[in-house]
Amino acid sequence: MNLEASLRERAALDDSAAMVELAQWLLVRGRRSEAQQWLRNAAAAGDLVGMTHLGARLAQEGDLHGAKSWLERAAEAGQATAMVSLGMVRVDIAAGRHGNLRTHLLPRSGPVHDRKTRHWWRRAAEAGDPLGMFLWSVVCARRNRPDDSLRWREAAAECRDPAVLRAIGDFCRMHNVDDAEPWYDRAVSADGDPIERSTAAARLAELLPDDEAERRLRDAATSVGAYGRGVLGEWLERRGQVAEAEECYRAAAEQGSHRAMNNLAAILLDRAETGAAERWFRLAADDGFAEAMSNLAAVHLRRGDQQSAAFWLIRAVGAENDVAWPALRQMLTGEGLDLLSDAVAGDTHQMALAGTWLARSAMTAEAEPWLRRAAAAGDPDGMDSLGFMLSQRPGGGTEAEAWLGKAVDAGSVNACCEFGVFRERQQRYAEAEELYARAARAGHVLGMTNLASLLEQRDELTEAEHWYRQAADHDHPRAMSNLGRLLELRADHGQAEHWFLRAARTGDADAMHNLGAMYGRRGDEQLARLWYVKAAKAGSDIAKAKITGRF
Template sequence: MRCTGKVTTSRKNARTTRLSFLDRIISLLSASAALRRAIHLSKQSRVTQAFMLFARAAGAGIAEAEYRVGRCYLEGSGVPVSLTESVRWLARAAAQDHVEAQWLLAALHVHGSGTSGNRQAVAGNSSVAGLFSGEMALEPDFVAAEKWARRAAEHGSADGQAVLAYILTSGPESMRNLEEARRWYQRAAEAGCPQGALGYAQSLARSVTDDEGRRKVVENLRRAAQAGLVPAIYLLGVMTERGVGAERDLAVAAELYRQAAVKGYRSGQASWGRALMCGLGVKPNLAEGESWLRRAGLAGDPDAAALVGDLYVRGGSLPPNYAEAAIWFRRAAEAGHHTAARALGLLYLTGAGVARDPREAANWLRISADAGDLQARVDLANLLLRGVGDGDPEDLAKARHWLEQAAAAGDLVAALNYGLCLAAGVGVERDERQATQYLRRAADEVASAQYWYGRMLVDGRGVEANAEAGRAWISRAAAVGIADAEAALAEMMVNGRGGPRDPLAATALFEKAAGKGHVGAMFALGLLSGGGYDVPTDRTVAQHWFRAAAERGHAEAQKMLGRYLARGLAGERDPEAARLWLGRAAAQGLADAELDLASIRPMLPTQPCERARHVTDLADL
């Protein structure tokens, strides 16, 4: 028994020695045999031994072996990854008209052979699926790519035809030829290439206008989707959701979006998230829907990021979070989403979630406006006309043009603002007659327009003066809380213009406007309370309102406050403060404030002897 065991072990060792020796003999004697042996070892996942034999056969100039070595270097199979070596060996095989080497080399050049991310995109695909992943590579070499793809295509390679069609569709402008691309895509699709079917479907979708053509698009998308191409799965979902080329079925569309989403396709994630949020073909699930939208947004999908921003603005069960909304709107806007750019601009304009910054608001609104967003154009025009920006005449003219377009399209707020442009000659030649027409059009629904149209009627600007009608329009605007209208109506009630005098009602209106920060109303309340207007005199109240208006830069209020303080009209005499306020009024160009300022003696000194001398001087006055 012992002898038998030794013999058996000896025989096994001898067999192993003979196999290893056989491998060495084969590799030495025949490059072709080495290639066959390498393929056999590769199928057994003995990749290191396989690579050594592939390399030996490639060294003998066998094209298939050169191709295999290139694939090994590309995929890191039995050897460390080396893109340089991969390209070198694939090029050698391609030069010998090895068709698979040609299209793979073309695909590498399309992706850009200097980036590891692109290498993985190609190496991870046994076909040209990497080109149709929706990810754009860096530093491609389309000239070399077109050369090798065309050679592979002309040799009948369906993969090569798909790569060539991709180059003719998405390559540099000088290379693009959509008609030729469609022909190559069609040949690839008819040869059973899933990528060809996807490309052919996309090519057809750009031009078909009839139902038969749309059905052909869906047919090719379905073939590509059945082969597992994720973009095709997603696009088939889009067509199914819209009922284009296929029966509309939201449940089927949602399932297709889900499949694309779980495979990491960001557009699929966005659509699946939207379906969950809105209950489109699936039971609503807000939390899961938001989660998928976030994934898509973080992956760079601008629509998803914008939707997440909208969620934070709306709030729902929680209060709105404008700071978080601004982060997502910025992410979407920087990816080219013009609606998100407008939303971000409005946040900067109002100071919601970000520091208020009209210039930054104008920057984002301009981006959205330049992308064709009509509402952003109106918003930007309003900002520019309020003085935000550099006052560039070209910008003002553009703002006027945008407002005119929006007004013509029925935007009543734009009609109001365009009317104001015409009335003031901002960005356009002054035309008060036309201004009143735009203001009248807007006045039916826009309260601010009611105020301005009323002003034009009262002043007779662009229309025959009619104080009664003007007062009626201003009253309508005041009734809904427009501060300018409240102040204007109150003034008319004080002087009886366009209707009866009513100083007490005027005082109440001025107080409403002042409570909203209307500086002119504050000044008016000071005048009314100071006496002489059929309103109870209270100079303490008058001084309070003069101070409120003066602190907000109202020149006349500064002058009146200075007089009150200089003369002690409210019981408080303060020459130093009087000099300060009169000086501010004079600095704004009020000549009588300068006279008042000159009449005030220098500040009384603090030394007793000096005080006594000045008291004597005052007594002599």
């Protein structure tokens, strides 16, 4: 089982730590909406890290008051990172800004006037948070406490987390409180997240003359690995050194960098090496890199393959690639486009319907992102459709069970029936019967039929007939055929024939076979043969065997 599948299985079972980890996995691939919903789920479950990350995401999107609410809960529970972010949000609210925690929000000059902001940053510093230490050192400096400022800054400098060191560099660069270069340099040299280290290398290069920037980026490419080579490739490509950029991209791509795969493919496409470009786009797209999905669709459009282009554009839209949607609008019409349009607008129920539409169109890979987003948002139909789709997938049983159970708890009648089928496969018949009964009492026709089938197996024929008849009155083929069989056992041949014929007209192979058997018992071999042949053509193996043996 791959990492994503493992995280999803655990998240579906209400493991809040897995929800947060899954959200981070999705964010790296640009799938913001689903990531945020998983953070909401983790936060609602009381996970402090989930609350903190959700607060940060909301602040980045401009919802400062929503961010403040979650960050306050985490900070008051002792989460130091939340204390830092809460202070930033409070500064932003006071300044009337819309929010972006990545730019680090202290004013360019003067003290921080908000007492609570100072309180939270001091608490974060005292709790050992490196960014909190740095921000508190800035507050101390602006309040004319140079000794305290130096002490806290030196404590922050001992940090070895590249994300924090990069963030301090960003703050220094934006607010002119210190030289950003050494902080970026420390981030590049630190152990840890290669993406953060590569980002720091790129920021560092922006501060330096070209010759020094190139030297630093080459050092980073050696020390950081694939992502560092990718950053060097982008720097070289911007300066027109395309051949050397290609070498960097290729090395990074071969080490698994999706961004490098995409960039390498773009260079190859410009050289009309379409086959090689398509291969790299596909490798990145298959692992969820949304920009590569959109680019792969463009390759298919160039060769006139609209079906394949639509396939990848739908996946790109599901992965929240902004470029893909206008292209997709030009290609699709009708119900599918309407559903996707509403889903893109953020209607979670429409996401569920869009995913169901795609699944019914045999586009399960494209359906899955929509269904997951709807399910994570709590939509019962999304949970049900996702659970059913996973139940058909090898190895998907545990996660399918979790989602179907949630859908049942959320009131989905259809999920009662789907979960009943799941339980019946596990030979947990009592649970299956209870679920079928819930669906049947709510008017679900397949639930009626499946309940009747279980009752028939227990020889409770009167009750079974009742539910078969209820479903047959709604023209359910299997119910009509099975009702006919029960009536024939009671020697009510006229009514049995009536229901067999009604079911046979729908194309039901079992009903056709049952008619053949009925006519055979009456001695009408010609009619029997006619219906056995029809049943065999409709897929009945027993009818095929009878034809072979009898005629």
